[in-house]
Amino acid sequence: MVDIPEHLLLKTAEARAKALGISVEQALAEMRGEVKPTKIEKEPDIIEVSPVEVEVKKEAPVPATEVKKEAPVPATEVKEEAPVPATEAKEAPVTITKEAPAPAPEKSNGQIPAEVDFAPETKVTQRLLTVVKAKPIQKPTSEPVDKVNTWPHLMLPEFISLMAMTAFLIFLSAILQAPLLEEANPNITPNPAKAPWYFLGLQEALSYWDPQIAGIMIPGVIGVFGFMAIPYIDRNKDNKPSKRKYAIMLYTFFLAGAGTLSIIGILFRGPGWNWTYPWIDGVWFDDLLDWVHFE
Amino acid sequence: MKNEKIKFRDRIKDISSGLGDSLKESTLWGSIFRPGSPFRKGYSDSPRNRSYVVMNNVLYHLHPVKVKRHGVRLSYTLCLGGLSFFTFIVLTITGIWLMFYFRPTEMAYVDIQTLQTSIAFGSLVRNMHRWAAHIMVLVVFLHMSRVFYHGAYKAPREFNWVIGVILLLLTLLLSFTGYLLPWDQLAIWAVTVGGNMASYAPVIGAQVKFALFAGLEATEATLLRFYVLHVLFLPFIIVIFMAIHFWRVRKDGGISGPL
Numbered sequence A: 001m002v003d004i005p006e007h008l009l010l011k012t013a014e015a016r017a018k019a020l021g022i023s024v025e026q027a028l029a030e031m032r033g034e035v036k037p038t039k040i041e042k043e044p045d046i047i048e049v050s051p052v053e054v055e056v057k058k059e060a061p062v063p064a065t066e067v068k069k070e071a072p073v074p075a076t077e078v079k080e081e082a083p084v085p086a087t088e089a090k091e092a093p094v095t096i097t098k099e100a101p102a103p104a105p106e107k108s109n110g111q112i113p114a115e116v117d118f119a120p121e122t123k124v125t126q127r128l129l130t131v132v133k134a135k136p137i138q139k140p141t142s143e144p145v146d147k148v149n150t151w152p153h154l155m156l157p158e159f160i161s162l163m164a165m166t167a168f169l170i171f172l173s174a175i176l177q178a179p180l181l182e183e184a185n186p187n188i189t190p191n192p193a194k195a196p197w198y199f200l201g202l203q204e205a206l207s208y209w210d211p212q213i214a215g216i217m218i219p220g221v222i223g224v225f226g227f228m229a230i231p232y233i234d235r236n237k238d239n240k241p242s243k244r245k246y247a248i249m250l251y252t253f254f255l256a257g258a259g260t261l262s263i264i265g266i267l268f269r270g271p272g273w274n275w276t277y278p279w280i281d282g283v284w285f286d287d288l289l290d291w292v293h294f295e
Numbered sequence B: 001m002k003n004e005k006i007k008f009r010d011r012i013k014d015i016s017s018g019l020g021d022s023l024k025e026s027t028l029w030g031s032i033f034r035p036g037s038p039f040r041k042g043y044s045d046s047p048r049n050r051s052y053v054v055m056n057n058v059l060y061h062l063h064p065v066k067v068k069r070h071g072v073r074l075s076y077t078l079c080l081g082g083l084s085f086f087t088f089i090v091l092t093i094t095g096i097w098l099m100f101y102f103r104p105t106e107m108a109y110v111d112i113q114t115l116q117t118s119i120a121f122g123s124l125v126r127n128m129h130r131w132a133a134h135i136m137v138l139v140v141f142l143h144m145s146r147v148f149y150h151g152a153y154k155a156p157r158e159f160n161w162v163i164g165v166i167l168l169l170l171t172l173l174l175s176f177t178g179y180l181l182p183w184d185q186l187a188i189w190a191v192t193v194g195g196n197m198a199s200y201a202p203v204i205g206a207q208v209k210f211a212l213f214a215g216l217e218a219t220e221a222t223l224l225r226f227y228v229l230h231v232l233f234l235p236f237i238i239v240i241f242m243a244i245h246f247w248r249v250r251k252d253g254g255i256s257g258p259l
């Protein structure tokens, strides 16, 4: 439902309450769909009677959409109930009536009889039928967003995190020596020969499958072009985690797989690329030489 | 006695604040710090000045004046993109320093040894460069994962993700080319293994490896080639892509979200 301003909603509810003889609160609740709309039984509300001509049963002729929907009263019914005595009409909770008894409408086929005078001068007869939401000529394309000044709200956290990073880096560099082995010698191959750590998952994968396949599939296709293509493959526009479980699951599988392979490659592979346990056989990972031989 | 002490302290205070004031009033100072700078005389904390801090400043190249409130929460970006950039800056600074002492020739290994043993802070700076390089690979990877989990690659940010993948690739290449430079057994064999894996790539793998290695295996020609790639070519390219990346972050409407 479109957002209808509160004061108009209230006005509509008042009109409806008046028409149906219910409280304004209930009318509001009905309009919001919180309770079932009131059904009008046999007691007709007489909302207006023109001085001379017709007493109009509310449901049939009044072109109020809500009322019409609820009780499309057949024409015959109108005829039967039309000559309601004034006294009876007075009992109805919301009744605007004139004392004069009215003859039945000549032809009541559900349409408003042409000769019915709907607006006697003595009464206010307007009713709020519908609310048309005002539309601006220029449409703002974006919703207003809650913004804060970059300084200091963004720059301060940035500054703090880069300071923390610097401190951490200097601390790390002070306690952990970067490795430097013997001078390069193309004639002496170390065993095992390991790639840099971020390629070790790949190296581990290559040890299972034919290099041609693993070499082609994993880094080339999936790794680069597959990753670049992600936004064009995932056409789901939602960014709520609950709405993109499948994508999250796939990426988490990727992370878990890459992580497992890397950890195996880094810690659990020794000479001849055989399985080793770091706590029994030691670690073949020279990047962290200083740390590994710490004790 | 006590009184005199206080007087002395007050006088020092007066003099220093007087000095500070006249410094801030000088033409030189005023020309460096533009209106709105917190370092300028008479700065007051107002919304207008907060805007000027960014707008009247070189910072305007990196940041808009205002950002979404949820975007400044550390828990959203974890500052990972910013830290990727910052580690790159640290690597540039320490790397340039290392270049003073390093020759990409048969002297490479000796130069690193000398750097570690006989040059002030040599060991520290080498360590910083090396650990920062590892951290950068890690942080860029984590940044990518954070972007994925936020679905931040969705329209209109698709292309920035593509730029990002290129940045990840360049980061890995920078790290890989740097790996060879110490010219020790770890360097040459890790790079050899990595190069062999690259040569498995279809069609062009072997040719790429040949071009990268300046031959079939890691030699001193490879060392020179990796050096030039590492200190000049790749940083140049990555800076260009970073510029596009940051520009796109802003043009795509700032940080994505909230979720």
Ligand code: HEM
Residues within 6 Å of the ligand: B077, B079, B080, B081, B082, B084, B085, B140, B141, B143, B144, B147, B150, B152, B153, B157, B160, B161, B162, B163, B164, B165, B167, B168, B171, B242, B245, B249, B254, B255, B256, B257
């Ligand atoms: C050298 C590497 C990189 C640097 C310096 C960098 C830097 C940044 C920075 C500073 C931001 C702003 C928001 C934030 O801090 O999270 C950002 C956002 C972004 N980055 Fe990166 N990035 C790098 C690599 C990558 C990679 C590898 C990817 C993905 C494959 C990527 C994709 C994105 C995307 C899509 C955004 C927009 C995120 C959003 O709006 O929430 N970037 N990047």
